[in-house]
Amino acid sequence: MTFALPFEQIPQVPSRRLLGHLHLIRKNPVEFLRLAQDRADLCRMRLGPTRAVVVSSPRLMHEVLVERHEDHKKSRAIAIFARGLIGQSVFSSHGTRYKKRRGFVAPAFKANVVGRYADAIVNEVDAMLLRFGSEVSIDSEMHEITLRVVAETLFHTSVASDVPAIEDALTRALQAMNGLIGQAIPLPPTYPTKHGLKLRSARRDLDRVVYRIIRERRASGRDEGDILSMLMGARDEAGEGLDDEELRDEVMALMLAGHETTASALTWAIQVIATDPVVQARLTQEVDMVLGDRTPTFADVPKLPYTLAVFKETLRMYPPVYLNGREPMVDTQLDRYAIPAGTLIFLNIYGTHRRPEVYPDPDVFRPERFLGDGEKQLPRGAYLPFGEGPRVCAGNHFALMEGQLVLARLWQRCKLIAPSGKMSDPWPSFTLRARPPVRMRVERRTQRTSQLPAKDRFALS
Template sequence: MSTGDTLTAPRAAGPGRAEAARLLPAIGRDPLAAALGLYRRYGDLVRVPLLPRHTLFLMCHPSHAEHVLVSRQDNYRKAATYRPLRVFLGEGLVTSEGALWERQRRLIQPLFSHRRVSGFLPGMTGQVRATLDGWDRLPDGALVHVSETMSLLTLNIVGEALFGADLRGAGERVSAAVTGMQDFATTAMRNPLLLPAPRLGLRTTPGYRAWRGTVEAIDEVVEQLAAERRAGRGPEGEGPEGERQDLLDALLAARYEDGSAIGDAQLRDEIVTFLMAGHETSATVLTWTCALLAAHPWARARLEDEVDTVLGARAPELADMDRLVWTKAVLSEAMRLYPPFWTLERDAAEDDEIDGVPIPAGSTIALPPYLVHRHPAAWENPEGFDPTRFLPGAGEGRPKHAFIPFGSGRRGCVGNVFALLETTATVAMLTQRFRLDLVPGGVPTLQPTVTLRPRGGLRMVLRRR
């Protein structure tokens, strides 16, 4: 596969089998640091023989992202490392495969069109305003838990927009469940004994009672959501007359080819997927954006100027979105440096070849957006924070798949338009009223679980503008 003179990826190199075996503990402790070390030592395409008949390929080049996620996407399925997520998410849109996934995607995709998502903006701004009003009751200079606040905010937005539900009472339980899910999934992914059968981890692993409790907690919330909505539907299953259909209505009204309704287990899996995965990614983006703006006052000053000019003191409306150019550029740069899903993993269904390197069937491909987003052939000063690279016209000549915070291809994130709208509105409204400053120690270190969180959360100093 040719990628042009400036973007030609090298052939695979990598550690031998003995060295790869010694790497396993390091991968278990900190997979992102291990991936960085392999990339710096061996280059864009690294071959790691983990087991006698199983090979991991680490791929870091934009052309590799295009090949795996788009050009040959039918050959690359969700990797075995996603199995632990199924303990929590079941067979929802994120984890399902094959005919089930195709059916789910056809059902859900229309609900996230630009037109439909635009209708959610007033509800989003209402939730943001309520959150900021809570901060307004604090004294200037108070320490606020930004990561926790953003998690509860985005959960409330998802609850109202997609399920017509007020989740403020359940917010802390759901947020804790997301943390528990990531803790369990990360533990199981790094344990070769648990990965083939991760449900065993709920019975045999230290901390299993807490993990099992998170599953039960989220199931209680989901059962309540479904029961309340079913109770409010008519005898034929239709929603209240004149009421806009949301995701929950669509799921309850869905019919398969034989006319049967979606089962309780599948309904549960879809609700859990959007509750947990749907809010976590946006919360992570907002958290890192707050940290980066505090670390780069020049970017924050430009953001304040834009927000003051475009919005003044009013809430953003749909017509304002195209005018908040710098706001969106800041968010894109935050997602470049700290993509919510720091790695994407696929298993090859059949033999393939990438840049002349044979990829045997059954191999696992690790494709970290964290590294693709820093590839020096696509990005100048790749480690630096520079939102100007996302201003209109600035990305000419940049490979499309050098920036993949939402994945790509048919399995790209169905909620990307929703996420961009809520994060843009949130950053703009926060900037209208407050500045957040870093505490001593600066930008926090990385915690690469399923998503890329700040280790220990993020607390910041709140100041009114």
């Protein structure tokens, strides 16, 4: 380690409040993250007596998440609040426990496995389209469809009747977690506060469903070809598998990650397409040229690059996981500054994704950034919707495929119109949600782009 400047010399976002930046983070975390990004690659922040810094550059992101990942653990604040719902899962654990859990979960999301879930995704889109009237609340619909997809791929069809109860309990749990994180005095979920009790109640309701499904599956001995069966059959090097409590934790983490984050991203993507005529024309023409009137399958995924680029650019501008955290286990150094062990390191994903030197005109939606070799040319640590390094999201391939297929099937069958013609405001909660409700008008498509006169087609290049 080279000579390091004292922690107190790290640039700080201005604040005149007694508790430092807590008021701004609680009021508008996106505004704070933009301020931190504009201030410096590494910013100091005040959270009462707690030492904390914000990292907002690709270089330092890569250093923390990849080059020196063994020196950092999951932020204790994130781990404590997350464990109130998902226990000691792959998302919230560290060290040996994390490596074991990751070894169990990762095989279920290999690229050659996720393809089998494509038909389930498209089927759920078709079921949703049957529910559509002339106007819909897209944020609600995306939360319902992603939960149904997770239920199908996690539990097979046996849990279909439990989807409403799961959705209600997950919503209450997320509301409680948001309340816990936003407390002036951040008491953990184990304390009997209003939000702590609400989280425990929601967890009990979820546990009743999940444990029942685990018991029934163990009793049947069936392999349904779903993720639950894969997790039940997984064994470590010592031949040990997951017990019921460990299974419950992983299932809950997968439900939360696969449902909430994808729903948020899809809501933003649909708004972008509906409010940008150029993006909408190009996506619609690609879908028509590749699919025509037939139902999309997994084999069509690589044939829809622009649709995928739209989803990836959405994840850049509106990353569902807009903020993450790490904590150094030993005294260390970032950039030129000393970072004491135990310092909270906030990873500013939202701000890093809007660095103008990496993404010219960062506030402009340009899917072309992710066509051809565009993504390969990005600096390491510049694009982090799924994290980076050993803790990169195991379900990233699944999430990208789901987003791509949902958008393609929607615009193949209908056109969604934003009455206001404008994007929603960000509503930072557990994920970066669009401020609800996000209402859209629905027009059923009766004419394909290929049937239009040549002058009315959008030229693909």
